[in-house]
Amino acid sequence: MIENQEGAAAAAKAAPTAYKPDWLRKPTGQDMAAFFPKEAGRRGVSGTATIACKVVAEGRLGDCEVIKERPAGLGFGEAALGLSKTFRMTPPPAGQIGEQSVSIPFTFQAPRMATAQDGAPRYKPQWLRRPTEDELNAYYPEKAQDREIGGSARLTCKVVEGGKLSGCMVTEETPVGLGFGEAALKLSKIFRMTPPPPGATGEVTIPITFSVPPSLESRFFDGEWREGPAGVAAIIVVSLALILGGLVLARALRGDRRVDL
Incomplete structure (x- = not known):
């Protein structure tokens, strides 16, 4: 009888302690919003995902993989994997680190879309590709170039598939008639x-402002005469320099010791 009791105690001592994981750090609402899939958010679609991970040192999750995702193809599984890096759980007992697996389900709730007065979803567009300074300069109107005048225009457009603009109309232009x-x-x-x-x-x-391109602000920097007010000013400055230079030379030839400009 004593031997049986001793054998049972030894078996209990040898058996591994059952691991019951508990949260040390759960995802916050801000975490869930930060990792919410962009495409699903754009469509206003909610979804779920389940991942399986191993609990490693310090209660971190490692070797995670997606085992379920619904609806598929909108990024909910990838979002769950991203969130797993922020989690912390109670570490497993010594000798079981990296051997204990946990299954974690996620529910992603799409944020409510603001609606207009007619009940349609309110649209808050974001730029995917805006014009560069070089592109603005490339399309700068020729008539405005001749006068070296800046201007602006306002467009009303519809954003269609792929984020392109369609049906654009000019609703405002300042000054008028320069393109x-x-x-x-x-x-x-x-x-x-x-x-x-x-x-x-x-x-x-979409409001668009056109500033005078830097290349038009001065037209006499490369030794080549160009038409325009800046070119006239440049040639006047050069002429004055030549006249003053001639006066200096004349004074020097007369034997003056001091030469001032």
């Missing part, structure tokens, strides 16, 4: 914005 509206329409073909959610109109208003 800033036409230049803005040409530029609109290279813009890209986030597409609108289903049901939204996708209408956007």
Whole structure:
């Protein structure tokens, strides 16, 4: 009888302690929002994912893999894997680190979309590709170049599939008649914005400001005469320099010791 009791105690001592993981750090609402899939957010779609991980040193999760994702293809599994790096759980007993696996389900709730008065989703577009300074200079109107005048234009467009702009119209142009509206329409073909959610109109208003390109601010830097007010000013400065230089030379030839400009 004593031998049986001793054998049972030895077996209990040898058996591994059951691991019951508990949270040390759960994901916060901010964590969930930060990792929410962009495409799902754009569509306003919620989803779920389940990952399986091993609990390693300090309660971190390692060797995680997605075992379930719904709906597929919108990035909920990838978002769950990203979130797993922020988790902490109670470490497993000594000798079981990296051997204990846990299954973690996630529910991603799409944020509520603001709606307009007519009930349609409110659209808040973001730039995917905006014009560069070189592109603005390239489309700068020729009439404005001749006068070295800056200007602006305002467009109303619809954002369609792929974030392209369609049906653009000039609603404002300053000053009128120098081509800033036409230049803005040409530029609109290279813009890209986030597409609108289903049901939204996708209408956007885009103000564009054209500044005088740096290459037009001075036209006499490379030794080549160019037309325009800046060129006239440059040639006047050069002429004055030549006249003053001639006076200096004349004074020097007369034997003056001091030469001032």
